[in-house]
Structure formats: C-alpha cells, structure tokens
Amino acid sequence: xxxxxxxxxxxxxxxxxxxxxxxxxxxxxxxxxxxxxxxxxxxxxxxxxxxxxxxxxxxxxxxxxxxxxxxxxxxxxxxxxxxxxxxxxxxxxxxxxxxxxxxxxxxxxxxxxxxxxxxxxxxxxxxxxxxxxxxxxxxxxxx
Numbered sequence: 001x002x003x004x005x006x007x008x009x010x011x012x013x014x015x016x017x018x019x020x021x022x023x024x025x026x027x028x029x030x031x032x033x034x035x036x037x038x039x040x041x042x043x044x045x046x047x048x049x050x051x052x053x054x055x056x057x058x059x060x061x062x063x064x065x066x067x068x069x070x071x072x073x074x075x076x077x078x079x080x081x082x083x084x085x086x087x088x089x090x091x092x093x094x095x096x097x098x099x100x101x102x103x104x105x106x107x108x109x110x111x112x113x114x115x116x117x118x119x120x121x122x123x124x125x126x127x128x129x130x131x132x133x134x135x136x137x138x139x140x141x142x143x
Contacts, residue, residue: 002062004060004061004062005059005104006059006060006101007045007057007058007059007101007102007103007104007107007110008057008058008059008060008066008099008100008101008102009055009056009057009098009099009100009101009102009110009114010055010056010057010058010066010070010097010098010099011053011054011055011056011097011098011099011133012053012054012070012074012093012094012096012097012098013052013053013054013093013094013096013097013126013130014052014053014091014092014093014094015092015093015094016094017052017053017094017126017127018052018089019051019052020051020052020081020086020087020089020091021049021050021051021052021053021054022051023118025081025086025087026049026050026051026054028086029054029077029081029086030047030048030049030054032077032080033047033054033056033073033077034047036072036073036076036077036080037072037073040072041061041064042058042061042064042069042072042073043058043059043061044056044057044058045057045058045059045107045111046110046111046114046115047114048114048115048117048118049117050117050118050120050121050126051121051126052126053126055113055114055117056073056114057102057107057110057111057114066099070097070099074093077093078091078092078093098133098137098139100137
C-alpha cells in the first residue's frame with residue numbers, strides 16, 4: 001500500500017473578481033463544496049475566503065492532481081450556484097488559480113490563515129493579496 005500526504009494551498013477567484021461570495025452565499029457555497037468533495041474522494045482540510053475568492057487546504061490523494069481536483073470543485077460548484085440561483089447574474093469562477101505546496105510543519109499556520117480570511121481582508125484587498133502571491137511564489141517571472 002502506498003502512503004501519500006501532499007498538502008496544497010489553493011486559491012481561486014470569481015470571474016472578473018466579481019464580489020458574488022458575500023458572507024451568506026459564501027457559507028452555502030463552502031458547505032456545498034465540502035459535501036461534494038467528500039463524495040468525490042477529495043480531502044479538503046480547510047476552506048474559507050472572501051467576497052471574490054476562496055482558499056483551500058487540500059491533501060492530494062494517490063491518483064489525484066491539481067487540475068483534476070479544481071476542475072471537479074469549480075465546475076460542479078458553479079453549476080450548483082447557478083442552478084440554485086444564488087447570484088443575480090450567471091456565476092463563473094476565473095480560469096486562473098494559485099496552488100503552492102505546504103510542508104507538514106506549516107499546515108497549522110496555513111489553516112489559521114485560511115480560517116481568518118474575513119479579518120485578513122479588512123486590512124488587505126484580494127488584489128493586494130493576489131499581487132503578493134505573484135511575487136512571493138515567483139509566478140511573476142513565469143509569463
């Protein structure tokens with residue numbers, strides 16, 4: 001038997017950074033994503049966000065990859081949001097996302113960061129956070 005533990009911190013946002021995920025809607029979406037992920041064998045340890053994005057801490061399974069997991073999470077949740085008319089306009093996730101590995105020693109810190117999104121975004125906008133991720137993880141030099 002293979003034993004695998006690969007932690008990822010993944011951030012994905014709404015298309016055009018539309019603030020569709022107001023608190024009440026965000027809570028419903030998060031609950032739904034957790035439930036749906038469980039049925040698909042996706043281990044989401046922590047999930048939270050703010051008006052236009054979500055952060056999640058995921059442990060990859062043996063036969064999973066980032067693109068496959070996000071396709072399942074984002075595709076199904078946008079379908080569910082639209083089917084249940086949670087937003088006035090058609091809901092879509094942005095195509096882009098961030099995914100970075102997390103060492104076992106940093107899992108608790110990342111979990112606390114994700115769980116504290118509302119407070120975090122009282123001080124820093126998603127645009128500022130986005131720019132910080134681009135620089136911090138060297139994505140700026142990839143394009």
